[in-house]
Amino acid sequence: MALVIGLLIPLLGTMLGSAFVFLMKDEMSARLQKSLLGFASGVMVAASVWSLLIPAMEMEEAKGAWSVMPAAVGFLLGIGFLLFLDDLTPHLHIGTDKPEGPRSHLSRTAMLALAVTIHNLPEGMAVGVVFAGADEGAAGLSLASALAVSIGIAIQNVPEGAIISMPMRAAGNSKWRSFLLGSLSGAVEPIGGLAVVLLASMMTPVLPYMLAFAAGAMFYVVVEELIPESSEGEHSNLSTIGFAIGFVLMMVLDVVMG
Numbered sequence: 001m002a003l004v005i006g007l008l009i010p011l012l013g014t015m016l017g018s019a020f021v022f023l024m025k026d027e028m029s030a031r032l033q034k035s036l037l038g039f040a041s042g043v044m045v046a047a048s049v050w051s052l053l054i055p056a057m058e059m060e061e062a063k064g065a066w067s068v069m070p071a072a073v074g075f076l077l078g079i080g081f082l083l084f085l086d087d088l089t090p091h092l093h094i095g096t097d098k099p100e101g102p103r104s105h106l107s108r109t110a111m112l113a114l115a116v117t118i119h120n121l122p123e124g125m126a127v128g129v130v131f132a133g134a135d136e137g138a139a140g141l142s143l144a145s146a147l148a149v150s151i152g153i154a155i156q157n158v159p160e161g162a163i164i165s166m167p168m169r170a171a172g173n174s175k176w177r178s179f180l181l182g183s184l185s186g187a188v189e190p191i192g193g194l195a196v197v198l199l200a201s202m203m204t205p206v207l208p209y210m211l212a213f214a215a216g217a218m219f220y221v222v223v224e225e226l227i228p229e230s231s232e233g234e235h236s237n238l239s240t241i242g243f244a245i246g247f248v249l250m251m252v253l254d255v256v257m258g
Contacts, residue, residue: 002143003197006131006150007190010123013154014186017161021169021178028166031238036159037230038239042246043156044123044218044226050254051130051149052215055141056208059133074209078216082122086224089114112171116164116185119225121192122217123153128193129210132200136207148257152250157186 053071060067090104090111099111106114130149133141165182169175196214200207230239 002147003131003135006147007124007127007193007197009147009150010127010153010157010189011183011186013157014120014161014164014189015183017158017163018165018179018182018186020162021165021175021182024162024166028162030233031235033163034230034235034239035242036163037226038242039246040156040160040242041222041226041230041239042243042248043152043250044222044246045243046247046250046254047126047149047152048215048218050251051141051145052126052211052218055130055133056211056215059208059211070208071212071215074212075216075219077209078122078213078218079220080216081213082118082217082220082224085118085121086220089118112164112168113181113185115225116160117188119160119221120157120186120188122214122221123157124189124192125196126214126218127153127189128196129200129207129214131193132197133207133211135197135201136204144257145254148253151257152253153189155249156246157189161186 053075056071056074057067060070063069087101090099090101090106100115104111127146127150130141130146131143134143134146161182164185165178168181169178173181196210200210227239230236230242
């Protein structure tokens with residue numbers, strides 16, 4: 001039951017954020033959007049370090065100096081996987097008009113949704129692999145720390161859901177369609193999380209690699225998408241403040257609940 005709840009909590013965060021489309025009449029202000037993007041970046045970086053990379057190394061501490069190798073290899077594989085997925089999938093980032101990936105005849109709305117789906121996949125993987133590690137009794141991981149990751153991802157998914165649904169509403173979609181598309185963008189998280197849990201239960205020796213893999217995938221999203229989007233133009237200082245708040249919040253959650 002705890003696993004099911006843990007996997008669904010991030011989706012509920014996305015749905016709550018997507019519901020902002022019913023409350024806000026105008027497009028989200030640049031100041032608020034940059035603050036929220038910075039906040040999401042801070043949460044993801046802190047979760048990657050405290051909940052994924054450090055436990056990956058602690059699980060291999062018996063190997064001494066070589067305990068860092070699974071974390072290093074897994075991290076690079078996670079970066080490479082998201083880079084491959086980014087090149088393979090036609091998508092459009094919020095705030096831009098130039099699609100990325102192979103050419104396609106997909107609508108602007110569909111490509112926006114695909115961009116967010118790519119973004120959300122590593123978050124679901126992170127939640128799933130932490131729960132798998134807690135279930136296996138891995139060093140540095142407990143059910144409480146797994147729930148902390150799930151709650152942290154859900155908190156950053158609230159502004160993320162709003163950032164998705166509001167531009168879709170501005171693009172001409174109805175409020176209900178914008179809410180539905182924003183919510184569905186988060187559906188990949190419990191699906192990806194469950195897939196990782198099932199895979200990890202069958203391949204326990206590779207769990208440190210999987211923890212670091214999820215960390216690398218999340219870092220890719222932060223470096224490739226969130227930080228560039230939040231730093232360009234005016235009010236970039238707000239994204240820095242948002243990053244600091246998100247990082248500290250996730251760090252405190254992980255330490256207190258872990």
